[in-house]
Amino acid sequence: MSSSSGTTIHRSPRLMRLHESDARAIRIELATGLLASVPSIAPKFLYDALGSRLFAAITDLSEYYPTRTEAAIFRTHRNAIAAAVGEGCTLVDLGAGNCEKAASLFDALRPTRYVAIDISADYLADALDYLQFRHPALDLLGVGMDFSTTFNLPDEANVDACVVFYPGSSIGNFTPQAAEKFLRQVRLAAKGGGLLIGVDLNKPSEILEPAYDDALGVTAAFNRNMLTVANRLLGANFEVADFRHVAFFNRVESRIEMHLEAVRDASVRWPDAAANSSQDSTQESVRVFRAGERIHTENSYKYTPDNFAALLRRAGYTRITKWTDADEWFGVFWADG
Ligand SMILES: C[S@@+](CC[C@H](N)C(=O)[O-])C[C@H]1O[C@@H](n2cnc3c(N)ncnc32)[C@H](O)[C@@H]1O
Known part of the structure; x- marks a missing residue:
């Protein structure tokens, strides 16, 4: 597009933001997954701006x-x-x-x-x-x-x-x-x-598993970044260093599984997820992850x-x-x- 002075003007594409509007539903979803007997965080929480950049880096890896x-x-x-x-x-x-x-x-x-x-x-x-x-x-x-x-x-x-x-x-x-x-x-x-x-x-599995657990540790960073996403969205206090990346091929289910495994006992707290905002909350939830316990973060079916x-x-x-x-x-x- 050109203006009358001949300068090229680039229009910005329209972006509708339909997702972040329901912060309370997002907190409840995260808290429900963390408090379940088999704890999980849905893979969509891998993707904040840093997670998206880490994924782009993964696509350049030889594995x-x-x-x-x-x-x-x-x-x-x-x-x-x-x-x-x-x-x-x-x-x-x-x-x-x-x-x-x-x-x-x-x-x-x-x-x-x-x-x-x-x-x-x-x-x-x-x-x-x-x-x-x-x-x-x-x-x-x-x-x-x-x-x-x-x-x-x-x-x-x-x-x-x-x-x-x-x-x-x-x-x-x-x-x-x-x-x-x-x-x-x-x-x-x-x-x-x-x-x-x-x-x-x-x-x-010799080809599948390295694709989800590369030598440089980029996929590990991508997976562990999810804890910083949970900290931001839920107000939790995960220490990233308390968890390691685990990925393996589950042949029975024909899927790669990614998990975050506690390397030591870790006690994680967050304000009541059902409160209207995390600042409004007077109650707290606590989840203790014992060393070796895993949070299931992604499946990738083949x-x-x-x-x-x-x-x-x-x-x-x-x-x-x-x-x-x-x-x-x-x-x-x-x-x-
Ligand atoms: C594996 S990446 C693929 C990116 C790109 N399409 C490609 O093929 O390289 C998955 C993409 O889906 C987005 N995504 C993941 N879960 C989503 C969801 N529940 N709703 C909308 N987008 C989602 C992520 O942010 C990410 O950009």
């Missing part, structure tokens, strides 16, 4: 094969993907992060509108500013939102027959049953459009191509196309109908 394998599938099959998806869509990116994956497909898909959704709204705002700078004419909308329980797009997203883009195998964070329910909601929200989704596939296609069918999709790399480490699926 972390998913990002580069998926990117290679997009490059190799770019024409076939464009032919299946079609040009000129509204592209709705779920868990957009730095928006780089979607941007790598802009030349092939030529979207008229890009709607980027992410729980990590500050990080998304920066990513969208940079994207608008590189694509000044593209209509961009950011939505800071948590889609883990129900998936509804705001009216402003205006997404008739849109293409939903869900890369990075984030679908693996849901149990297969929850993934089916979520994808059914996604199919309805796309109003006759389709889904382009990336899924991590089964492979030996599928076979056939299992995942079956899941897409159960979610209601009738036409499914699949692309993989030569080793079948990762799958990209286009589903519509």
Whole structure:
């Protein structure tokens, strides 16, 4: 866009922040997970602005094969993907992060509108500013939102027959049953459009486990940062040094599990989560973690191509196309109908 003086003016993309509004519900969710007999923190709490930057660093690690394998599938099959998806869509990116994956497909898909959704709204705002700078004419909308329980797009997203883009195998964070329910909601929200989704596939644990427990300790920092997120959102007093990162492949469930394990007894306190604000609270909750006790922080389910296609069918999709790399480490699926 140019002003009358000839100076180029870059507009800032609109960002709707729908997530942070319910701080009390967020506190209750965190407290409920921490007080459960098997304590957990949902993986969405991995992603504050620092967590998002740490995840971006993970994607550069030699051990972390998913990002580069998926990117290679997009490059190799770019024409076939464009032919299946079609040009000129509204592209709705779920868990957009730095928006780089979607941007790598802009030349092939030529979207008229890009709607980027992410729980990590500050990080998304920066990513969208940079994207608008590189694509000044593209209509961009950011939505800071948590889609883990129900998936509804705001009216402003205006997404008739849109293409939903869900890369990075984030679908693996849901149990297969929850993934089916979520994808059914996604199919309805796309109003006759389709889904382009990336899924991590089964492979030996010698390849899987280092991807979630790298030698530099970046994934460990990413996981442990969740405690600082809990401290900020819940008003808790976790000491990060009291917990270590644990990741392993659970073959029975076909999933990588990430945990935070107490290295010594740790007594963690926070103000009553149900109070209207953490300052209003006079009561406290306490959870003692014994040395060796774990907080479950993430699952990442791994599928076979056939299992995942079956899941897409159960979610209601009738036409499914699949692309993989030569080793079948990762799958990209286009589903519509
Ligand atoms: C594994 S990263 C993938 C990022 C990027 N799409 C990629 O493939 O490299 C998951 C992304 O989803 C976002 N996210 C995680 N849980 C979410 C939720 N419940 N609602 C909205 N976004 C979420 C994170 O902030 C993060 O950007």
